[in-house]
Amino acid sequence: MKDPLTNIKKSLDATVFKDPQFGAKNKNAVFQKIHKPKKIYILPAFVSGLLIMVMASTGIYFATERMGEDSPIASLPDNPASTEIHPSQGQTGTQPAPIYVAKDENELSMQDAETAVELCVDALTDYYKAIWNGTEIDLDRFIGNENLKEYVETKVYAEFQKYGGLDGKVKQLEIGDWEVKFSEDEKGGYLYLDIPVNIQKHYGGGYGEGTEFFVRNVDGKLVIADWYTGGKDTYDYLVRGYEQKIIDPDIWNDNEWVAKFKSGTGLYDFEQQVYDRFKLKHDVKELAGLKPISIAKLYAYASYHEDFETAYALYTDREDHILWSKEEDEQIPLADRGTSEQALQTFRKLEKGSFVQTGDYEGYIEFYPNGDREEKSGFSMIKNEDGIWQVAFLPVQ
Incomplete structure (x- = not known):
């Protein structure tokens, strides 16, 4: 039978x-x-x-x-998804990158929840591979908003500087009991995702983090509209603040909000500590050990925040390279110094530049503020008698 x-x-x-x-x-x-x-x-x-x-x-x-806008879809807690990551795994180019297609080209709904989770898990996988294993991450696959994309690029770079040199390559990610919620709005609605992940290392150990996303449907393709990883040591916590819940899916279209992050002058925690100490007495010894790009970032940060006294203190103290005195600098009218917006553009992507030493105590940082390899900028640096790099007068011309 x-x-x-x-x-x-x-x-x-x-x-x-x-x-x-x-x-x-x-x-x-x-x-x-x-x-x-x-x-x-x-x-x-x-x-x-x-x-x-x-x-x-x-x-x-x-x-x-599950059709209600506040109804969650959660993965089975006793059957978490996992992704194996090999030490040398990267983008090989042999397989086409997946496209996260919406069920309906013109709207978003809970029917897109499974695809949205796949999108965010893939983004997290490539993110942790990038910051720990040093592989490339193609943010165009996941993010449509250029402002958010630029912020995440800087985030990846900063986290790689922190973790990339450690002997702790990521072996596997385990995705915990995730949650998805749908909300209506005038732009076709958005999905909120809360995805906990456990990062496991090849040589034992690991840690867990929770990440929140907003996902929208843009011309039939699902894209991440915001991305926040919580935890007191995370880049988002340090740069965006302690807020643990993202609340606005359109925040990266807000010019006032974006201006906080588009400058390329955002400091890492150790750089901020050096800046805060240096600002107190302008003691050049506080700069000892910093690489030229970090010194340049301090100058860009001071210029953006109109801290002109600190900016001048970062200039070279080699007598044959001083172009004007501190007293003369104090007499420069504000109208001649440029605006914060101009500083944003001038020093944009400075932190992604490469330092080129041209002599025993001279060099410059080569960077591309517009992302166009043909529009190159240079930021001149001079090493003082004590071996500390300082900013040349008129560093960008």
């Missing part, structure tokens, strides 16, 4: 599993239970039919419940 469970499976395929709200994770969970070894009983036909109706109704009920 045919196994009655086969009929149940066929019925589910034709009913519950046809509903896109009943996601892949739910479907796999039911399949696991169907294929779990168990005793076979001969069920009367009416009992089999009743069982089918109950299971189908239950699936439809859960699918309907």
Whole structure:
């Protein structure tokens, strides 16, 4: 006699599993239970039919419940997803990058939850590979907003400076019990995702972090609209602040908000500490040990914040390279110093530049403020008698 469970499976395929709200994770969970070894009983036909109706109704009920805008979809806590990462794994170019297509080109809904989770998990995987293993991350795959993309680029660079030199390559990510919520708005709605991840190392140990995302549908493609990783030591916590919940999916279209992060002058925690100490007495010894790019970032930071006294103190103290005195500097009118917005553009992407030493105590930082390799800028540096790099007068011309 045919196994009655086969009929149940066929019925589910034709009913519950046809509903896109009943996601892949739910479907796999039911399949696991169907294929779990168990005793076979001969069920009367009416009992089999009743069982089918109950299971189908239950699936439809859960699918309907998920249609509400505040209803979460969560991965099964006892079956977390994991991603194996090899030490040298990177973008090989042999496989086409996936495109995260919306169910409906013109709108977003909870039907896109599974694809949104896939998008964010892939982004997290490439992110942790980039900051620990030094591989490339193609942010164009995940992010549509240029302002957010630039911020995340700087975030990746900063975190790699912190972790990339450590002997702790990432082996595997385990995704915990994630949550998705849909909200309506005048732009077609957005998905909020809360995804905990456990980062495991090749040589033992690891740590956990929680990350929040907003996802939108842009011309039929799902893209990340905001990305915040919590925890007191994270880049987002230090730069964006302690707020643990992202609240505005359009924050990266806010010019006032973006101005805080687009300058390229954002300091790492150790640079901020040096700046705060140096600002007190302008003691050049506080700069000892800093690389030229860090010194240049301090100057850019001081210029943006109109801290002209500190900016002057960062200039070279080699007598044959001093162009004007501190007293003369204090007489320069504000109108001749340039605005903060001009400083943003002048020093944009300075932190991603490369230092080129041209002599025993001279050099410059080569950088591209507009991202165009043909529009190159240079920031001149001079090493003083004590071996400390300082800013040349008129560093960018």
